[in-house]
Amino acid sequence: MRIQTKYLIAFLSGTVITVIIVGVSLWGFNSLRKTTDYLVTVNSRVLEFASYFDKELAHSRRAEKEFFIFPNNRAKQAKYITKWKGAYNKIRGYLDELERLFLGENNAEMFALVAKARKVMDENETLFASVVVKFKRTGSYDTVNRAEYGTFKEKTHILEDIAVKMSQYGLAEVEKGREVLAKTQSRTQLTIQIISILAVLWGVFVPIVLSKRMTATIRYLTQISNDISKGEMEKEITVTSSDELGDLALSIKRMQTSIRIMLDRFKEGRL
CATH class of the missing domain: 1.10.8 (Helicase, Ruva Protein; domain 3)
Structure with missing residues (x-):
């Protein structure tokens, strides 16, 4: 083998190692991008929509309580009924988003919680409509509280528990995502450093051996x-x-x- 050929092979091998470094870097950055995208588009979105769910549920609770403050003021009652319905409509929108995210994750447990929340909300809407009619007719909170409204409040507590579970799940997944991101970043940096060191050693070793x-x-x-x-x-x-x-x-x-x-x-x- 000619000397020129030997040095050409040494040069080409160095070029190949450089290409490998670039390839590993691109692979590492792509892994980081995928992990970051998942953390941003899935985990953080679950936490975000679960928080919105919990917030709008609190708004509905506030609206329903304010409804009972004005037994003889139909305008005020209509205002708070509208607020209550608005909060429930927003919750349904957040549940749609959560369902889509959980379906993408193939998370049967969380997917079932979404279905359960919808079922409870449907029942609560029927109960609250009955409570509104009875309260407008009697003007007595005690009367409705001993009947449908007591069941309504129990079901609302179920919704609150579901919101808490979803928020806890979202927070836990965000923390997991951060750990995965940190590990991926560390692994990528270590791999690039090792290959870079090998490339430097190869670039020094081959000419020395030939010489x-x-x-x-x-x-x-x-x-x-x-x-x-x-x-x-x-x-x-x-x-x-x-x-x-x-x-x-x-x-x-x-x-x-x-x-x-x-x-x-x-x-x-x-x-």
């Missing part, structure tokens, strides 16, 4: 040449290289053989 072999061969051939110039022909040249230095060694070996033949003929008196 040492070339230097050793040149010293060897120089010693043989000096011996030949002194008339010492006992040492046999061993050719172990197939590059230009190997060609030079073969030339010196041929010259050594020719000189031996000439000396032998001279001794025989044939020259």
